[in-house]
Amino acid sequence: MSKAEIKRRILGRLIPGLTSLAKKGPSGWMIILGIVIVSALVIMTLFAPWLAPYNPRSLVGPIRAPPSLQFPMGTNHLGQDMLSRILCGGSIMLQVSALSVLVCFLIGVPLGLFSSYVGGIFDRTMSLVIDAVYAFPSLVIAIAVAAMLGTGVVNMALSIAVVYIPSYFRIVRSQVLSIKELTYVEAARAAGAKWHTILFRYVFPNVIPSIVVVASINFADAVLTAAGLTFIGLGVRIDIPDWGWDLTSGRALIASGAWWVIAFPGLMIILLALGFTLIGDGLSELLNPKLQR
Amino acid sequence: MGIRSYIITRILLTIPTLLLLLSMVFIIMRILPGDPVALHFEKKADPETMEAMRRVLGLDKPLWEQYVNYLGGLVDVGYFLEHGYPNLGKSMQTFEEVGGQIFSAFPATLELAIYSMIIASVIGILLGVISSKSYNSFLDHLIRGSAIVTYAVPVFFLGIIFQLIFGVYLGWLPTGQRIDPNISPPATITGLYTIDSLLEGNLVKFFESLKALILPSLTLGIILSGIFVRLTRTNMLETLRLDFIPAAKARGLKESTVTYGYALRNAFLPILTMMGLQFAMLLGGAILTETTFSWPGLGRYIVQRINFRDYTAIQGAVVMFGLFVTLVSLIVDILYAYFDPRIRL
Amino acid sequence: MPIIEIDSLTVDYRASRGTIRAVGDVSFRLEKGETLGLAGESGSGKSTLGLSIMRLVPYPGVIVKGQIKIVGTDILKLPEHEMRSVRGKKVAYIFQDPMTSLNPVKSIGAHFVELIRTHEPNTNKEEALGRAKNILNVLGILPERINDYPHQFSGGMRQRIMIGLAIALNPDLVIADEPTTALDVIVQAKILDLLKSLRDTYGMALILITHDLSIVLERCDKIIVMYAGQLVEQAKSIDIQEKPMHPYTQGLLRSIPNIELADQRLEAIPGNPPDLLNLPKGCRFNPRCPYGMEYCYKETPLIDLGRGHLVRCFLYGG
Numbered sequence A: 001m002s003k004a005e006i007k008r009r010i011l012g013r014l015i016p017g018l019t020s021l022a023k024k025g026p027s028g029w030m031i032i033l034g035i036v037i038v039s040a041l042v043i044m045t046l047f048a049p050w051l052a053p054y055n056p057r058s059l060v061g062p063i064r065a066p067p068s069l070q071f072p073m074g075t076n077h078l079g080q081d082m083l084s085r086i087l088c089g090g091s092i093m094l095q096v097s098a099l100s101v102l103v104c105f106l107i108g109v110p111l112g113l114f115s116s117y118v119g120g121i122f123d124r125t126m127s128l129v130i131d132a133v134y135a136f137p138s139l140v141i142a143i144a145v146a147a148m149l150g151t152g153v154v155n156m157a158l159s160i161a162v163v164y165i166p167s168y169f170r171i172v173r174s175q176v177l178s179i180k181e182l183t184y185v186e187a188a189r190a191a192g193a194k195w196h197t198i199l200f201r202y203v204f205p206n207v208i209p210s211i212v213v214v215a216s217i218n219f220a221d222a223v224l225t226a227a228g229l230t231f232i233g234l235g236v237r238i239d240i241p242d243w244g245w246d247l248t249s250g251r252a253l254i255a256s257g258a259w260w261v262i263a264f265p266g267l268m269i270i271l272l273a274l275g276f277t278l279i280g281d282g283l284s285e286l287l288n289p290k291l292q293r
Numbered sequence B: 001m002g003i004r005s006y007i008i009t010r011i012l013l014t015i016p017t018l019l020l021l022l023s024m025v026f027i028i029m030r031i032l033p034g035d036p037v038a039l040h041f042e043k044k045a046d047p048e049t050m051e052a053m054r055r056v057l058g059l060d061k062p063l064w065e066q067y068v069n070y071l072g073g074l075v076d077v078g079y080f081l082e083h084g085y086p087n088l089g090k091s092m093q094t095f096e097e098v099g100g101q102i103f104s105a106f107p108a109t110l111e112l113a114i115y116s117m118i119i120a121s122v123i124g125i126l127l128g129v130i131s132s133k134s135y136n137s138f139l140d141h142l143i144r145g146s147a148i149v150t151y152a153v154p155v156f157f158l159g160i161i162f163q164l165i166f167g168v169y170l171g172w173l174p175t176g177q178r179i180d181p182n183i184s185p186p187a188t189i190t191g192l193y194t195i196d197s198l199l200e201g202n203l204v205k206f207f208e209s210l211k212a213l214i215l216p217s218l219t220l221g222i223i224l225s226g227i228f229v230r231l232t233r234t235n236m237l238e239t240l241r242l243d244f245i246p247a248a249k250a251r252g253l254k255e256s257t258v259t260y261g262y263a264l265r266n267a268f269l270p271i272l273t274m275m276g277l278q279f280a281m282l283l284g285g286a287i288l289t290e291t292t293f294s295w296p297g298l299g300r301y302i303v304q305r306i307n308f309r310d311y312t313a314i315q316g317a318v319v320m321f322g323l324f325v326t327l328v329s330l331i332v333d334i335l336y337a338y339f340d341p342r343i344r345l
Numbered sequence C: 001m002p003i004i005e006i007d008s009l010t011v012d013y014r015a016s017r018g019t020i021r022a023v024g025d026v027s028f029r030l031e032k033g034e035t036l037g038l039a040g041e042s043g044s045g046k047s048t049l050g051l052s053i054m055r056l057v058p059y060p061g062v063i064v065k066g067q068i069k070i071v072g073t074d075i076l077k078l079p080e081h082e083m084r085s086v087r088g089k090k091v092a093y094i095f096q097d098p099m100t101s102l103n104p105v106k107s108i109g110a111h112f113v114e115l116i117r118t119h120e121p122n123t124n125k126e127e128a129l130g131r132a133k134n135i136l137n138v139l140g141i142l143p144e145r146i147n148d149y150p151h152q153f154s155g156g157m158r159q160r161i162m163i164g165l166a167i168a169l170n171p172d173l174v175i176a177d178e179p180t181t182a183l184d185v186i187v188q189a190k191i192l193d194l195l196k197s198l199r200d201t202y203g204m205a206l207i208l209i210t211h212d213l214s215i216v217l218e219r220c221d222k223i224i225v226m227y228a229g230q231l232v233e234q235a236k237s238i239d240i241q242e243k244p245m246h247p248y249t250q251g252l253l254r255s256i257p258n259i260e261l262a263d264q265r266l267e268a269i270p271g272n273p274p275d276l277l278n279l280p281k282g283c284r285f286n287p288r289c290p291y292g293m294e295y296c297y298k299e300t301p302l303i304d305l306g307r308g309h310l311v312r313c314f315l316y317g318g
Helices: A002-022 A024-053 A082-088 A092-118 A121-137 A138-149 A153-180 A183-190 A196-234 A245-257 A261-285 B003-031 B035-043 B047-057 B063-074 B075-084 B096-134 B138-152 B155-169 B193-200 B203-240 B244-251 B255-293 B298-307 B313-337 C044-052 C080-086 C109-121 C126-139 C143-147 C155-167 C185-202 C213-221 C236-240 C247-254
Strands: C004-015 C018-029 C035-040 C061-070 C091-094 C175-176 C205-210 C222-227 C232-238
Touching: A024 C044, A082 A183, A082 A245, A082 A261, A082 B193, A082 C222, A092 A121, A092 A153, A092 A245, A092 B203, A121 A153, A121 B003, A121 B075, A121 B313, A138 A196, A138 B003, A138 B255, A138 B298, A138 B313, A138 C004, A153 A196, A183 B003, A183 B244, A196 A245, A196 B138, A196 B155, A196 B255, A245 A261, A245 B155, A245 C185, A245 C213, A261 B138, A261 C080, B003 B063, B003 B313, B035 B047, B047 C018, B075 B096, B075 B203, B096 B138, B096 B203, B096 B255, B096 B298, B096 B313, B155 B255, B203 C155, B203 C232, B244 B255, B255 B298, B255 C109, B298 B313, C004 C044, C018 C061, C018 C205, C018 C222, C018 C232, C035 C044, C035 C213, C044 C061, C044 C091, C044 C175, C044 C205, C061 C109, C091 C155, C109 C126, C109 C143, C109 C155, C126 C143, C126 C155, C155 C175, C155 C185, C175 C185, C185 C205, C185 C213, C205 C213, C213 C222, C213 C236, C222 C236, C222 C247, C236 C247
Parallel strands: C035 C205, C035 C222, C091 C175, C175 C205
Antiparallel strands: C004 C018, C004 C061, C222 C232
């Protein structure tokens, strides 16, 4: 397939998809807005090395300079250009949240599917354990795990993942339990289908919509938790530009009134979390009449 | 079953959950990476020092024995009576009793949590009711929009902004202590400065401690309110559709009576449950808020301990959080049964 | 003075898909103590009519024009707070589904006390409770159950409680919207008998809204038949039974199964009720009418046949 052919195919699916979403009312617009925001930020981060006017790590200007033509977002306490740091700063957040969502998904969903399908004591015990984790304040668990694992993208992602696995488990489980006894599943069983066929071909497709909702909210939470961990000092190495880190280090400067050092990174974090939240909320509103939360 | 047997059953159910929780913390803090002592010294100390520390803290014993001691320490009533706090181990940094440090830090967090929860629920419920009554109007969309946005704001960001505006620029409110350092705190009865100063009859101390509480609890409260707004709105919309609402109006009852006495009272239960669940979120946010405002609570304590790599203290604090969350969920469940006659009878 | 006098009432539902005329130009009046049976299928506008009398038509419904005079006062012109004192006190409404019409978190005693004290604020709690217990007695419910909650009662008993709340302040008019539809047949009869005996005791006017013509034939003085928002026939109950004029009424009567006939075929009226967004021109019953003529495509007038018998059909003139 040629490049033009691929582009046409993707757009061919995308445009009708988006327009049908838009027709669904405010929930649809929320999803579209969310997708736009997230895509914009992802693209910005991907192309940041080319877009940034300066090297984000270099000391290019006066310390704590307010926004100007030369430095549209001002400079921080080291003299680094804030705009460049903002453009490059999403990378860590995106990596950490994407990784944690992936891990959560890969562990939580199969566990939930399996446990609820099998039922019995295994399921009851599993649910009890999962509920105990679920009830725990998320940041506290993340702190505990991160304190032991240390800093770095992977470790942060793992710490956050531990917190959110229960969400996937629970939603999958509740979906499966409600579907399990439906007639067509029984019919399949009666026809002699093996358990894994039933699980993956009948049960799983019905569970997908709610998983997507959980994943979006998960993404948003992961971004915020990552920022929180960085704020406490359990984030990543200092030299990489990161919105969370800028927000944290900027805190020392508030007394001097250098608002641009914290405002811009903060706004970016809000935008990213907002984008994912919009997608998740919009989706759950659309799916709500059909599913129960 | 009557409400008494429900309470007893519920309390009994707490025990396995608690056990699970405590074991979970133990697993994370001990089994995960291996050696907390080595981590503490960041592998920079010689083996004798590390071994000495292990002996003092009881970390040289086999894992299962440590587990038993860990659980045993928590239920050690004698220790509790002697010290006034449970046995949560010793700090790696100062070798003080962690329990003592935690118990002196905790009331600050409790006070913050209570006021934040009050602000969050009042704002949340009111806005949610207004939003549901003006369904699909501009006001409704505005309220919903802001609820979503507040959820996306990192709590420490809002805290910093508030400090900037109110603390630095306007200089209205204090940032960083529970009460003006020139005034001595009230005598400790509950540990909550606002309550204690009232009990003491000292209005000056009351207002000063309240002033210090405003910014942090407003920060945490606003962030948390988003969820309450949406939950209240959804539940109200559902409830307002039920038949007993027009039936009440048909009897000539006032609009406000119908909204609050009929709709909200019936929609309230899931909100109450959410309040309980949100306490968990609250504690997470409290950690960040306390760090931002230098509020001397359990959250700031845990962050400091992280900086000192004081793993036994961290463990103790995490356990404390877990205990607190379990207690709150127990209380919420009992309140739930009290409010809904259908569950009791 | 008639208890209620309705003149050219028109109620529209303004939805995004279009406007539905739920009630079109309906007029009637009721004297003190009279019973009116308001019969029609779902979508005929009977419930909307009932709710308009209470000014409780749900959004997006709007009362477009007309007058509703309760004991001489046009309630459509009243400010909301005055209307509130009419509701429950001068006019009471009994909703269809008793299972969901009571506040689950309030005891039934609390329902009564709240009602009484809203309209008669100087009543103290004990007095109100006393009155409530008396009413429970009349309803056939043990007064000791005054502090019980709605979920502790069966459907039939809940409907009695609703009726009790309706008559508690001795209203001039009671509107019962399908009071027995959600109940089984035996309980149905008991409820209807209860309504009748209360009417005999308290002397209020009663509007009984139903889709089951057979219920109202025996128990009402007057009957109004509605179809697609319009009043198609109005007459004394006897006249409807013996001399039904409108083809729709005739169809309804024919479709009532007769327990005495052994091998009876159920006669339904052919066709379906019209789509209210796409009404046929002229007479709305025309598509299903066995006597359809050419001028049935014109706006059908209401013909007065004397003795209070009104028909909206070209068969009788116009």
